[in-house]
Amino acid sequence: MRIAILGAGSLGTIVGAYLAAGGMDVELIDAYKAHVDTLNQIGAKVVGTTEFQAKVKVIIPENKSGKYDLVLLLTKQLYNDSVLKELLPFLRDDSVVCSLQNGIPEKNVASIVGEERVIAGSVEFGATFIEPGVSSLTTEYTQFKKYAFQIGELNGEVTERIQRIKSALDLVGGTHISDNLVGTKWSKLLINNAFSGLSAALNGEYGDILDNEISIICAVHIADETIKIGHAKGVKFAKMGGFDIESLELRSENDIPERIQTSRVVMEPSRLLRASMLQDLEKKRKTEIDYINGVVPKMAEGTGISTPFNDLVVAQVKSAEESQTVPNFDTNLKAFKELLNSQ
Secondary structure (H helix, E strand, O other): OEEEEEOOOHHHHHHHHHHHHOOOEEEEEOOOHHHHHHHHHHOEEEEEOOOEEEOOEEEOHHHOOOOEEEEEEOOOHHHHHHHHHHHHHHEEEEEEEEEOOOOOOHHHHHHHHOHHHEEEEEEOOOEEEEEOOEEEEOOOHHHHHHOOEEEEEOOOOOOHHHHHHHHHHOOOOOEEEOOOHHHHHHHHHHHHHHHHHHHHHHOOOHHHHHHOHHHHHHHHHHHHHHHHHHHHOOOOOOOEOOEOHHHHOOOOHHHHHHHHHHHHHHHHHHOOOOOHHHHHHHOOOOOOHHHOOOHHHHHHOOOOOOOHHHHHHHHHHHHHHHHOOOOOHHHHHHHHHHHHHHO
16 A cells, blocks of 8 residues: 555644554655755654654655545645645555545545545644654554544445555554544644634634633533534544543533533643644644634534634734744633623
């Protein structure tokens, strides 16, 4: 199986290192030339909750050649149209494109490469790009080896090809096949909304969100909004890491203390994670906020369900994008406190 990792950022570097070390024929593809050169010269180095290094083969997008059997899509959704159209000549009729992106991009991916080629999944571990050639694993190593990915066919079938792809990804970390792909993606969206969104809006690690009484209450509300909109759209949320995501829904304000406690326990292994959107803001780049927290208000149209907490995250991140600044935790937290007081 010839594998391409399209987008060798923080996650792609780690995935590529473990696949290469496991003996797979894998090629990492990334546009960051300094990163590409360093990876080719000294290999991929993984730091953080583990220490690991592996030789890898890396190219810039213009140097793609031949045909790939499996493409792991880890670019940002912002670039899907151009990236996927450029990929088409390097796919066979039976090639597979596995979307491991945040949000719910599968419909768009399928419209370009063909629905029969698409499987999807979610990445259940966190990583931070440190410098060219180096990526930090921010999820506890034991958790990473147990729950790294969920993947599934769009129609929920457990096919021979999904089993084959699971076998490859198991070389990286624990890979689980989902027969509820839509629910899997919505569950990952919820985690991203509640913690990546706030990490970017407030400029903090997940641990900062967990430890602050205002931000953790807001995370609980963001999760609740996402669940309610998902349910309105007929979504049954899939378990993540064995945890029942739907149990985070609020039936009343009295549930908040218990939801806070649950969120802190569930997210503790990821407390060192910093949202990739925050890293984008630090680099003065456009973020994926419209494909993450922005999905909830968009889906809420016509449902009569309000989404003020997701709305505020979107507004704060877009404000930082426009001003090309990084948010201030205390300043932006005041806006969330005001929102809580107004509820």
